[in-house]
Amino acid sequence: MTSNPSQSTANDTCLVELRHINKAFGGVQAVDDVSLNLYPGEVVAVLGHNGAGKSTLMKMLAGAYPIDSGDVVISGEKVSVRTPSDAQALGIESIYQTLALADNLDSVANLFLGRELLTSWRTLDDHRMDAEARKVFHRLNKNFTNVRIPVRRLSGGQRQVVAISRAIYFNARILIMDEPTAALGPEETAMVGNLIQQLKAEGVGIFLISHDMHDVFALSDRVAVMKNGRMVGTYNTRDVTEDEVLGMIISGKKPDGKEQAPRNPGGRS
Numbered sequence: 001m002t003s004n005p006s007q008s009t010a011n012d013t014c015l016v017e018l019r020h021i022n023k024a025f026g027g028v029q030a031v032d033d034v035s036l037n038l039y040p041g042e043v044v045a046v047l048g049h050n051g052a053g054k055s056t057l058m059k060m061l062a063g064a065y066p067i068d069s070g071d072v073v074i075s076g077e078k079v080s081v082r083t084p085s086d087a088q089a090l091g092i093e094s095i096y097q098t099l100a101l102a103d104n105l106d107s108v109a110n111l112f113l114g115r116e117l118l119t120s121w122r123t124l125d126d127h128r129m130d131a132e133a134r135k136v137f138h139r140l141n142k143n144f145t146n147v148r149i150p151v152r153r154l155s156g157g158q159r160q161v162v163a164i165s166r167a168i169y170f171n172a173r174i175l176i177m178d179e180p181t182a183a184l185g186p187e188e189t190a191m192v193g194n195l196i197q198q199l200k201a202e203g204v205g206i207f208l209i210s211h212d213m214h215d216v217f218a219l220s221d222r223v224a225v226m227k228n229g230r231m232v233g234t235y236n237t238r239d240v241t242e243d244e245v246l247g248m249i250i251s252g253k254k255p256d257g258k259e260q261a262p263r264n265p266g267g268r269s
């Protein structure tokens with residue numbers, strides 16, 4: 001299978017196309033004319049120093065910040081993502097470093113926060129939410145059973161299970177993971193890695209923001225490097241070395257003689 005980058009961009013398998021996205025905060029151009037694609041079953045690592053614009057770009061896709069200009073195209077269709085519910089309706093789920101959990105609520109309540117299951121009498125269906133939550137938590141961690149205590153009393157890994165469960169339960173097609181393993185121990189990090197593999201196999205597309213080069217090289221299909229709000233370049237992960245990626249992050253320049261990933265990375269094995 002080969003891909004031709006000069007072909008029409010109308011590729012029906014493309015899950016997300018971010019086209020010429022801009023965002024300024026006051027005088028700071030946080031995201032500057034950035035374009036980036038994501039395909040089903042693909043992990044694209046978004047890399048760069050603090051302040052590069054990674055989170056701002058992803059928050060626009062998640063409906064947390066309005067876009068100044070540029071287009072978001074999902075499965076070939078131009079969409080407007082003005083709110084987090086717009087994003088969720090399009091199958092976009094995000095897991096932030098801070099996890100954004102309601103600390104005083106238990107894990108079940110957090111899973112369904114704002115999207116509670118109702119009975120046919122329009123009352124909260126606590127029974128079904130409890131059962132469904134246990135099922136999805138169990139899929140990620142067999143030992144996680146204390147799901148009815150406030151999440152502030154859970155370990156980092158258990159909190160992560162709750163955050164990731166929200167994305168899985170609501171059938172994310174597009175998952176944004178912003179530093180998902182930053183606060184985790186080795187075992188929990190491995191769990192997140194396994195989960196990413198599993199979601200990939202199900203055809204979920206994942207944007208992974210991470211500073212951990214080991215994770216990036218183990219998990220991603222492509223790397224996209226940003227600096228000062230701009231996209232430095234996008235490469236197939238297998239075509240670059242860790243040193244080359246670190247060099248791009250620091251210098252903001254493409255390495256010499258390296259071919260960038262085509263717009264359609266359909267040739268990847």
Ligand SMILES: Nc1ncnc2c1ncn2[C@@H]1O[C@H](COP(=O)(O)OP(=O)(O)O)[C@@H](O)[C@H]1O
Pocket residue numbers: 025028029030048049050051052053054055056057
């Ligand atoms: N809510 C905000 N208000 C003002 N400036 C912001 C806000 N969010 C991000 N910025 C600025 O935008 C730039 C990009 O930040 P960010 O997207 O958080 O970078 P990264 O995630 O790559 O570390 C930085 O200069 C940052 O200070």
Ligand SMILES: [Mg+2]
Pocket residue numbers: 054055056
């Ligand atoms: Mg960030």
